[in-house]
Amino acid sequence: MLTPRMARVTVAGPELKGFELTEPAASVRLLIPTSGTTELVIPEWTGNEFLLPNGDRPILRTFTPRRVHSDRPALDVDIVLHTDGATSRWAGEAQPGDPAAVAGPGRGYRIDPGAPAFFLAGDETAIPAIGQLLEQIPAEIPIRAVIEIAHPEARLDLPEHPSAQVVWRERGADESPGAALVDAVRAADLGPGTKVWVAGEAGSLFHIRRNLMEERALPRADVTVRGYWKHGR
Numbered sequence: 478m479l480t481p482r483m484a485r486v487t488v489a490g491p492e493l494k495g496f497e498l499t500e501p502a503a504s505v506r507l508l509i510p511t512s513g514t515t516e517l518v519i520p521e522w523t524g525n526e527f528l529l530p531n532g533d534r535p536i537l538r539t540f541t542p543r544r545v546h547s548d549r550p551a552l553d554v555d556i557v558l559h560t561d562g563a564t565s566r567w568a569g570e571a572q573p574g575d576p577a578a579v580a581g582p583g584r585g586y587r588i589d590p591g592a593p594a595f596f597l598a599g600d601e602t603a604i605p606a607i608g609q610l611l612e613q614i615p616a617e618i619p620i621r622a623v624i625e626i627a628h629p630e631a632r633l634d635l636p637e638h639p640s641a642q643v644v645w646r647e648r649g650a651d652e653s654p655g656a657a658l659v660d661a662v663r664a665a666d667l668g669p670g671t672k673v674w675v676a677g678e679a680g681s682l683f684h685i686r687r688n689l690m691e692e693r694a695l696p697r698a699d700v701t702v703r704g705y706w707k708h709g710r
């Protein structure tokens with residue numbers, strides 16, 4: 478466990494030989510056995526969606542490929558233990574040798590090395606991606622990062638970046654997911670050319686997009702806003 482709120486799962490196997498991460502904040506799809514079973518059944522693409530041979534939907538979710546191991550074909554994925562989800566529950570209980578599969582990676586974020594500054598914002602699900610961005614944004618570029626957490630124990634040590642300021646915002650019991658990020662984005666002083674990267678609960682991102690794209694009219698190329706999960710779905 479990385480924290481009581483985040484489990485690090487290492488997926489390993491010869492099939493991962495040659496798996497490379499060229500960009501931060503990329504994605505992989507993680508497949509786990511259907512609830513109540515231990516066998517991993519690979520789904521088939523129907524042309525519309527992935528389905529198991531019996532017609533059920535597989536448990537297939539998207540995560541950030543956090544780190545590729547250099548000494549063996551293995552990949553770390555850091556999973557929020559939010560208790561409501563099948564993958565989250567699995568991640569909290571998985572034992573060495575349990576079967577799982579990954580597909581990917583999907584495209585990540587291209588860091589502009591000439592950017593004057595970065596503003597990063599995300600909730601717990603975005604912590605792995607923000608960690609990678611802190612590792613890979615050049616040391617001299619100033620970064621402000623705001624991370625919304627549902628519980629104080631979600632806080633963890635992030636990679637050091639000499640020009641980064643990281644603020645942790647604990648969500649109030651009566652606040653909806655993403656509310657603290659919406660406030661942080663609205664209040665942010667974003668100088669010209671600042672690159673903005675935001676990820677979190679999809680509903681709250683509507684307000685964030687509106688602030689960045691309409692109210693501030695930032696250039697599209699400077700703004701990346703990604704829905705990582707959807708409340709109630």
Ligand SMILES: Cc1cc2nc3c(=O)[nH]c(=O)nc-3n(C[C@H](O)[C@H](O)[C@H](O)COP(=O)(O)OP(=O)(O)OC[C@H]3O[C@@H](n4cnc5c(N)ncnc54)[C@H](O)[C@@H]3O)c2cc1C
Nearest residue numbers: 540541556557559561562563564565602706707708709710
């Ligand atoms: C590009 C990308 C990268 C991502 N990277 C990561 C990552 O590195 N680590 C990570 O943990 N997640 C990451 N996510 C988010 C992750 O895919 C979702 O949180 C996913 O729904 C978790 O699957 P589950 O089976 O646990 O829950 P689901 O079965 O999908 O959902 C069940 C219920 O739980 C709720 N729920 C889902 N996620 C959360 C949450 N985080 N907090 C509270 N309630 C939730 C849903 O609204 C639903 O009601 C990423 C998503 C994307 C698109």
